[in-house]
Amino acid sequence: MNELEDKGLNMDDVETLCAKFPNAILPDFRKKRQxxxxxxxxxxxxxxxxxxxxxFLRIARGVYVLNPELEIWVxxxxxxxxxxxxxxxxxxxxxxxxIKKEEWEAWHQRIQADRERAxxxxQADRERxxxxxxxx
Numbered sequence: 001m002n003e004l005e006d007k008g009l010n011m012d013d014v015e016t017l018c019a020k021f022p023n024a025i026l027p028d029f030r031k032k033r034q035x036x037x038x039x040x041x042x043x044x045x046x047x048x049x050x051x052x053x054x055x056f057l058r059i060a061r062g063v064y065v066l067n068p069e070l071e072i073w074v075x076x077x078x079x080x081x082x083x084x085x086x087x088x089x090x091x092x093x094x095x096x097x098x099i100k101k102e103e104w105e106a107w108h109q110r111i112q113a114d115r116e117r118a119x120x121x122x123q124a125d126r127e128r129x130x131x132x133x134x135x136x
Contacts, residue, residue: 009065040056046058054070066083
């Protein structure tokens, strides 16, 4: 499973979690990817559907987090945000974009470093070959 607090739930995560439930609680047809995907997309914050519960925020294709504004009635007299209950920072579209940008920049830096190492190795190989040509 990925780092849920930073990336959200993807369909593989949801399938893995649902597969652990016994059939008496969650029947097989409700554990299938197609069904799970329909339930998640039907309950997205931005979806206009009469029966939408607005439970999930889609932060990327097939990646969901709980609605950052979702609150649950607790202790009989107050509402509490689900992220506060879990002691987690809220995942928002902006935070998700920042995470993706950081990952892309880190990936780009790794690629640049790999290219630089390959160039240095190629240069060293050319120099070694040049020196070996003239060693009699």
